[in-house]
Every structure is written in structure tokens, then in C-alpha cells.
Amino acid sequence: MKLLIQPGAGVAALVKGIEKAQKSVEIIIFRFDRIEIERALANAVKRGLSVHALIAFTNHGGEKNLRKLEMRFLAAGITVARTSDDLARYHGKVMIVDRKELYLLAFNLTHLDIEHSRSFGIVTKNRKLVHEAVKLFECDTKRQNYQPGSTKFLVSPSNARKQLAAFIKGARKELLIYDLKITDREMIRALEERVEAGVQIRIIGKMNRKNSVVTVRKLERMRLHTRTMVRDRSEVFMGSQSLRALELDARREIGVIFRDQKIASSIVKTFEGDWRGTAAPRQEIGMAEPQTQVIKAAKKVAKTVTKELPPVGPIVEDVMQEVIPEDVDIELDSKEVDESVKDAVKDAVKEAVQGVVTEVMERKDAGDK
Secondary structure, X not given: OEEEEEOOOOOHHHHHXXXXXXXXXXXXXXXXXXXXXXXXXXXXXXXXXXXXXXXXXXXXXXXXXXXXXXXXXXHOXXXXXXXXXXXXXXXXOEEXXXXXXXXXXXXXXXXXXXXXXXXXXXXXXOHHHHHHHHHHHXXXXXXXXXXXXXXXXXXXXXXXHHHHHHHHHOOOOEEEEEEEEEOOHHHHHHHHHHHHOOOEEEEEEEEOOOOOOOEEEOOOOOEEOOEEEEEOOOEEEEEOOOOXXXXXXXXXXXXXXXXXHHHHHHHHHHHHHHHHOOOOOHHHHOOOOHHHHHHHHHHHHHHXXXXXXXXHHHHHHHHHHHHOOOOOOOOOOHHHHHHHHHHHHHHHHHHHHHHHHHHHHHHXXXXXX
């Protein structure tokens, strides 16, 4: 098994895999702009190989490019199939060579993902994983139902939620996670339960839960585009599934779970380097967040402003007479008017506080310099 770390690994391993193929290349594409890979696939056809591409029916903002890619592939003699539209999105990234070697990627075949984003991929000849990948490729190409045959080959929405939950709950000492945005309540609860059980969990990415016991930092030196977990420094999950309900239950996402000490150690080393390069949230180093201070200030301002406000009834009456013609009969909802006034006051106070805070911070920065 071989690990690909982006940025750094580039497309060399993928191109080499295609060039050494003897019978077939099967590839699943969500986003694509690497001419080196396109050229290698076309050359494989010229060598007499069977080359089959399964291309997503859609992606955000890039459907025209997908259709152009299809036409170029067809012109080169590549067999093209389009994924079904019964799922919200087809987001897997897989290449299979000679039905003996699997390339499972967390990155798309694009310059942005490969050259400018933290991501990973693996190359494996594990027979069970290769067999499941081939089976999934055939099912999705023919638009047939896929039935999972391995707990190590994760496919959304078929078995990924169950297996990822089990992976998290199986952590005994440590769980290191790369994830763009964790929002699924069940998964967040599982993570928090592990922390309460004494497991150290660190996440590079985002998580949709304030004041959680889980430590989360944002990757700052580069773009993040991987979904990867290392459990107890020995077992790895890698794939396209974030811990989000949409990616677990409504999209085609593909991942694998495996045990490989060498690969796990390499990912841990990369994670630790990335972690050192992140900015620790202020609460981690015993400092109150500026946002909290701003909120407190806003509340004090709101209370003060409220005390000084004149009765709003006459003001509302004057405004209503100004904007509504006399011959129009309107029945007002007192609750709705009340909420509208409250919202307007909140917005006004918020704008005023933000302006003052900005001015104070600018003065502070000027003094520091």
C-alpha cells in the first residue's frame, strides 16, 4: 500500500499507474482539469486497452466542463458513462488499473486540489478492496443497486454512516481528524463521548458545535480538501465523506478503512506539522475571545439605548401614516410589528457597535505599531 500526500505527490503516481496498465483502466471523475492524466488515458486507448470513465452528472458550477470532458474522452475512444441523478451528488474519486490495483483519492483530479490543497490518496492491491471498487463501478455504470460486501470499503449512503460511527467509537487513546466541516449530530455526539471517555481528539477543519469538548483548529497555510482520520496511530479512514448528514445519507461518497502502521505514521507526522501551523483558538490559551467581549458590550449598549428610548407608539403611527395611503385598510399583527421593531433596533445597535469596535481596534493597532 502506498500513500499519496498533496501537495507534493502531484499526478506522477496516477500517470504511471495508467502507463503501466496492461488490460484496463476504470476511473470515476467528479472534477477534472489535469491534461497529463487525460493524455495518459488517451494513450492507453491507443495501446489497445479498455478505458472506461464514469463521470458525475453534475458538480457545483462545472457541468459544462464535465460535458466537454465527455466529448473529448469519446473522441479519444474512451468509453464514457454518466452517473445517475438519483443521488444529490456523485462525489467519489477512484481509479482501478487492470482490476488489480485501486487508487482511492480524497482529492479531485484538478490543479487546485493537487497543487494547493492538503489531501491524501492511497494505492492498494488489497483484493477485497479492489473487488468492492470494481463491483461499485459496475453497479453505478449500469445504474444498478450496490450492496456493500465489506466493512472496510465505505460507500455512502449504503454503509458509511454505520462504519464511520463504529470507527470513532472504537478509538481508545487518540483520534486525529481532517474534515472540512463536521455537522452531523450523531457523529458530533460520538466524538464528544469519546473525549469524555478520555480519548484525545484533535480536528483540523471545522465543526458545527460551539463550546464543544472537542478541540478544533482551522488549517491556515493552505486549502483543506481531505476527509481523513487516524485512530490510535494505527488505523486509518480515508475517503470523500465528511461527517455531514448530506455526505453520509444522500450522496455517493467512497472511502476505505485500513490498518497500516507506516502510512498511519506518515499521516500523523503530516497532521502534527499542520497542527503546529494552525492558530490556537484563544480559549485554548486562556484568553477570552474578542467576539465574546463584543457581545457583552453590545448587550450593555442595548440596555442603555432601551432605557433612553422614547415611546415607540407615536413614532410607529407617524411612519404608518406616511407610508400607507389613507384609503387602504390593513389589519396589523401586533406580534409581527413588535418583532420587526426589535429586529430593526438589533440591527441598528449591531451596526453601531461594530463601527465603534472597528474604530477602537484601528486605534489600538496604530498604537502598537
